[in-house]
Amino acid sequence: MRNAARRLTHRFVLIFSLVLLGSLLSVGAASAQFGQPKPVTEEADSLHTLYLLVTVAGFIVFALVTGALLYMVVRYRRRSDELPPQTHGNNLLEVIWTTIPIVIVLFLFVSSFVVLLDVEEDAEPEDLTVNVTGFQFSWEFVYDLADLGRGEGPGGEGTVSVIGTGSEEPLLVIPVNEPVEFKLTSNDVIHSFYVRNFLYKLDVVPGLDNSFKVTAHETGTFEAQCAELCGLDHALMRFQVQVMERPDFDAYIAGLASEQLEQARVP
Amino acid sequence: MATIAVPRTGSAFRPAVLDWLTTVDHKKLGILYLYFTMFFFAVGGILALLVRTQLAVADSTFVSNDAYNQIFTMHASAMLFLFIIPIWAAFGNYIVPLQIGAVDMAFPRINALSFWLLPPAGILMFSGFFFGGSADAGWTAYSPLARNTGTGMDLWIIAVILLGISSTIGAANFLVTMFRMRAPGMTMFRMPVFCWNVLVTSILQLLATPVLAAALCMLYIDRNFGGSFFDPNGGGNVILWQNVFWFYSHPAVYIMILPGMGIVSEILPVFARKPLFGYKAFVFATLGIGGLGFSVWAHHMFTTGAVLKPFFGFMTFMIGVPTGVKIFNWLATLWRGSITFEPPMLFALGFVSMFLIGGINGTYSAAVPVDFAIHDTYFVVAHIHYVLFGGSVFAVFGGLYYWFPKFFGRRLNDKLGVTQFVLMIVGFNLAFFPMHLLGLDGMPRRIATYNEADWEALNMASTIGAFLIGVSMIPFLIAVVAAFMRPKDQPDDPWEGNTLEWATTSPPPVHNFDSLPEIHSERPLFDQRHGIGGHGVHPATGEGRG
Ligand code: HEM
Numbered sequence: 001m002r003n004a005a006r007r008l009t010h011r012f013v014l015i016f017s018l019v020l021l022g023s024l025l026s027v028g029a030a031s032a033q034f035g036q037p038k039p040v041t042e043e044a045d046s047l048h049t050l051y052l053l054v055t056v057a058g059f060i061v062f063a064l065v066t067g068a069l070l071y072m073v074v075r076y077r078r079r080s081d082e083l084p085p086q087t088h089g090n091n092l093l094e095v096i097w098t099t100i101p102i103v104i105v106l107f108l109f110v111s112s113f114v115v116l117l118d119v120e121e122d123a124e125p126e127d128l129t130v131n132v133t134g135f136q137f138s139w140e141f142v143y144d145l146a147d148l149g150r151g152e153g154p155g156g157e158g159t160v161s162v163i164g165t166g167s168e169e170p171l172l173v174i175p176v177n178e179p180v181e182f183k184l185t186s187n188d189v190i191h192s193f194y195v196r197n198f199l200y201k202l203d204v205v206p207g208l209d210n211s212f213k214v215t216a217h218e219t220g221t222f223e224a225q226c227a228e229l230c231g232l233d234h235a236l237m238r239f240q241v242q243v244m245e246r247p248d249f250d251a252y253i254a255g256l257a258s259e260q261l262e263q264a265r266v267p
Numbered sequence: 268m269a270t271i272a273v274p275r276t277g278s279a280f281r282p283a284v285l286d287w288l289t290t291v292d293h294k295k296l297g298i299l300y301l302y303f304t305m306f307f308f309a310v311g312g313i314l315a316l317l318v319r320t321q322l323a324v325a326d327s328t329f330v331s332n333d334a335y336n337q338i339f340t341m342h343a344s345a346m347l348f349l350f351i352i353p354i355w356a357a358f359g360n361y362i363v364p365l366q367i368g369a370v371d372m373a374f375p376r377i378n379a380l381s382f383w384l385l386p387p388a389g390i391l392m393f394s395g396f397f398f399g400g401s402a403d404a405g406w407t408a409y410s411p412l413a414r415n416t417g418t419g420m421d422l423w424i425i426a427v428i429l430l431g432i433s434s435t436i437g438a439a440n441f442l443v444t445m446f447r448m449r450a451p452g453m454t455m456f457r458m459p460v461f462c463w464n465v466l467v468t469s470i471l472q473l474l475a476t477p478v479l480a481a482a483l484c485m486l487y488i489d490r491n492f493g494g495s496f497f498d499p500n501g502g503g504n505v506i507l508w509q510n511v512f513w514f515y516s517h518p519a520v521y522i523m524i525l526p527g528m529g530i531v532s533e534i535l536p537v538f539a540r541k542p543l544f545g546y547k548a549f550v551f552a553t554l555g556i557g558g559l560g561f562s563v564w565a566h567h568m569f570t571t572g573a574v575l576k577p578f579f580g581f582m583t584f585m586i587g588v589p590t591g592v593k594i595f596n597w598l599a600t601l602w603r604g605s606i607t608f609e610p611p612m613l614f615a616l617g618f619v620s621m622f623l624i625g626g627i628n629g630t631y632s633a634a635v636p637v638d639f640a641i642h643d644t645y646f647v648v649a650h651i652h653y654v655l656f657g658g659s660v661f662a663v664f665g666g667l668y669y670w671f672p673k674f675f676g677r678r679l680n681d682k683l684g685v686t687q688f689v690l691m692i693v694g695f696n697l698a699f700f701p702m703h704l705l706g707l708d709g710m711p712r713r714i715a716t717y718n719e720a721d722w723e724a725l726n727m728a729s730t731i732g733a734f735l736i737g738v739s740m741i742p743f744l745i746a747v748v749a750a751f752m753r754p755k756d757q758p759d760d761p762w763e764g765n766t767l768e769w770a771t772t773s774p775p776p777v778h779n780f781d782s783l784p785e786i787h788s789e790r791p792l793f794d795q796r797h798g799i800g801g802h803g804v805h806p807a808t809g810e811g812r813g
């Protein structure tokens with residue numbers, strides 16, 4: 001009788017672990033990044049590594065605790081009317097299982113701290129700066145022609161800007177393999193600058209000078225949108241980020257510049 | 268003592284209604300709280316289904332952007348302020364005085380006032396729909412957005428202030444009741460764990476709610492009297508709102524879950540026939556969560572660029588420690604127990620397993636750099652619901668099935684309870700697990716629509732799950748109606764309980780107890796049943812009395 005129950009329990013735990021492992025593997029296989037979009041900046045690489053670490057720790061804790069819970073439920077279901085032993089507690093056990101979470105969270109905290117220091121480096125003065133303004137309900141990206149970072153660049157005076165409208169999503173263009181700084185401004189309400197493949201967002205707050213730096217290591221076009229509720233058409237505050245080779249970037253900016261100088265001359 | 272004869276005039280109906288409107292009996296007020304909060308659970312649930320209908324497919328036009336912002340704002344506001352926070356006052360009101368062997372709350376009239384502040388607040392909050400639209404800036408009402416929206420926002424502010432007053436005076440009442448009204452022998456460390464959780468919750472409410480009231484007054488002044496507390500152009504500070512708001516609202520997260528943990532800690536021992544493992548450790552863990560709860564508010568603000576990230580990240584991780592202790596204690600309570608699976612126990616076990624997931628996915632936000640990606644995405648929506656639905660709402664139903672016989676003298680049908688549980692836990696996971704994946708992939712929360720075809724399948728799954736949750740309420744409603752169609756037939760102690768509420772009739776008389784058993788531990792009824800500690804079974808409260 002007892003043995004049969006034990007065998008049942010063991011089989012149960014085995015099946016549970018197999019199902020868990022199976023679902024883990026299938027999730028992993030479904031997306032190479034375990035759910036996160038592909039990281040395209042150096043910063044995003046470390047952010048993604050930390051994410052994987054937390055995920056592994058989380059799955060271990062989940063599997064152990066849920067496994068233990070299922071085990072108890074199957075193993076200790078009522079079989080007789082006998083009163084079970086009335087254990088009120090155990091100091092040693094209490095100390096042990098206060099220590100376990102302390103160790104886990106300290107480990108996760110230290111890892112987070114290291115990654116935080118790594119990704120929050122300040123930009124250098126010679127880095128390309130893009131001035132980003134969020135407004136209800138789109139974005140403006142402004143480049144200073146005299147400060148286009150490390151390339152040859154079109155040179156010249158003044159600024160060029162890309163501005164989105166309700167019907168047209170703006171395109172933000174940056175060069176690959178170079179640090180780029182984003183300076184974020186808002187004059188109405190709070191928005192949040194969120195590029196999925198950067199695995200990063202930073203709020204655009206009226207009255208606060210927020211900025212951050214990334215170095216993209218992959219070319220391509222990536223989806224982005226406002227991540228802080230900002231009113232009626234918040235959902236439509238989308239934009240795209242295109243990472244280009246430096247010469248393409250320079251050509252693109254030069255194109256914008258001549259276009260906008262043209263327009264400026266017309267009236 | 269003289270008795271006063273109350274002249275009976277008119278039909279029997281009138282006095283009954285009058286009686287409910289003027290009652291100061293903690294049990295009746297508890298029932299009123301229960302009806303009120305369950306009504307708003309239904310309202311919030313219907314709004315949630317509208318949200319899920321809108322998001323089922325990409326580029327949906329089921330509701331307008333404007334309507335969407337109102338709907339999700341009112342969904343959260345109803346669920347938090349009109350359902351989950353006050354429903355703990357329903358259980359607290361009914362159960363705390365019984366569990367400590369008191370005749371009533373310390374201040375019965377203030378208790379009535381706490382309740383009667385709720386209906387006007389609920390009406391005000393929802394009346395926005397008739398004045399050009401309800402509040403639509405999210406339940407967090409971030410400024411400057413919330414400074415500039417329509418009249419519904421003012422009504423919302425006043426409503427939340429009223430609710431804050433209700434919960435502040437209610438908290439004071441609970442504290443005085445537990446400090447001053449305990450029966451002889453009921454020392455602090457013999458108080459049932461549910462009471463301890465209500466106690467810590469009350470401390471949090473007393474300390475945190477006034478801060479929210481202050482913030483709301485500032486917002487009201489900004490909106491209506493030319494103030495500029497939150498306007499940088501007038502010398503104000505936008506982030507100030509978030510600091511004061513979360514200084515309340517993080518502790519409020521514990522206000523929303525601690526009493527649920529208390530309920531689960533009552534149910535597990537009874538259905539496993541064992542004492543709660545590590546009673547004192549559990550109490551200290553609760554106090555620890557309460558204390559730490561005041562030092563983590565800025566973990567909601569990591570992406571503002573205006574907070575000390577390592578400090579708040581560290582404190583947030585530390586909350587995992589007392590929480591972990593609680594989970595281990597629950598497991599150890601089951602260990603070598605003798606477990607049965609009536610509906611209260613199923614919901615309690617559902618709580619433990621779902622809340623565990625809510626704790627684990629919470630660490631993703633505590634790890635600050637990971638939060639940069641998931642903040643303000645559907646990952647956070649998943650987290651909120653694993654804690655507040657998988658946690659708190661499962662505890663609510665556990666508590667309802669457990670105490671229904673005490674409240675109404677009738678038992679909810681077990682089979683219907685099991686059916687509800689199965690539908691609910693399947694629907695719940697189908698509705699909310701996919702949100703993790705959506706959030707990781709970058710779907711922001713609070714968006715009225717999306718255009719990513721990739722997100723459609725997961726969103727559709729989530730919507731189906733949400734409707735399954737809705738369906739799971741049908742067996743519950745049938746069980747309630749069926750119970751009320753039967754006569755009161757429940758004994759004092761249908762579950763072999765441990766605590767004093769089971770030492771009186773179901774439902775209890777107005778004065779609660781004819782006599783109390785002797786109290787030698789945190790389980791006076793267990794002791795009595797097994798003849799431990801006292802002088803055998805007390806004649807007046809022997810079991811089986813109908
Ligand atoms: C049928 C059950 C429920 C469903 C289907 C549901 C669904 C949702 C969805 C889809 C959102 C995201 C809306 C958005 O960001 O645009 C949401 C937000 C939220 N829900 Fe629920 N929910 C349910 C029950 C609950 C319960 C029981 C609570 C609390 C006790 C709750 C509290 C919240 C909160 C606090 C938010 C955040 C709203 C915000 O971002 O301002 N929900 N819910």
Ligand SMILES: [Cu+2]
Nearest residue numbers: 226228230234
């Ligand atoms: Cu926005």
Ligand SMILES: [Cu+2]
Nearest residue numbers: 517520564567
């Ligand atoms: Cu919080």
